[in-house]
Amino acid sequence: MFSLLKEWYHKFPLYISPPRRSASCRLPPYWKPFNPARMKTFLACLLVLAISVTLSNASCLRVPMKTGKFGHAILGCTDFEGKLHKFGSQWKTKDCMDCSCSREGIGCCTSYMTPVTYDSEKCESIFNKLTCSYNVVEKADHSKECPVFEWVG
Incomplete structure (x- = not known):
């Protein structure tokens, strides 16, 4: 896949061709040709963004x-x-x-978080409209709270 990206990058360069300058003048970094380290960093950032978007559950x-x-x-x-x-x-x-x-x-x-990961066989989630929150309690005894491992919202 990396070679495919490199090939695409050379066909459609993401840099501006530099103006003619003297040999002593240094070019800005975005005028440099393909840089594998920069491409790997870009792909890593893209991967993190893709994962975070799929894990978010905003309503x-x-x-x-x-x-x-x-x-x-x-x-x-x-x-x-x-x-x-x-x-x-x-x-x-x-x-x-x-x-x-x-x-x-x-x-x-x-304005509330929804419980996702808890023992659903032993516990149940109950929504309280007065406090706008969920309580996760045991099915047999509602006075006992259950641990929740993951919330979304």
Whole structure:
């Protein structure tokens, strides 16, 4: 695979051809030809980014701003319940979502973590809407909490 990338890199170089200069003038690093160490570093960073994106589990949504009719001023965002919020304001919904209003629209994200890795045969997760959090307790005795090894959100 590395040789394929090297071949592609030489066909489509990612550097700008340097202007004509005297021999004593040094070129900036991005004008140098193919550098295997730089390519390996780039691929390592790309791999880390790809892994982190697949492991993330964000629950967010964005609703773009609807344009108003001609002659009407837009004062803010109208949420899912029909309530008007001023630009720059933030609020929490009854479904435990943290929302904000901007000129681009409404952005909402969950405000809680969801348990993923725990003993599901012995324990169960219960969502508390008052505190917007999960409690992981034993199925037989809800007064005993269970250990959670991984949370997402």
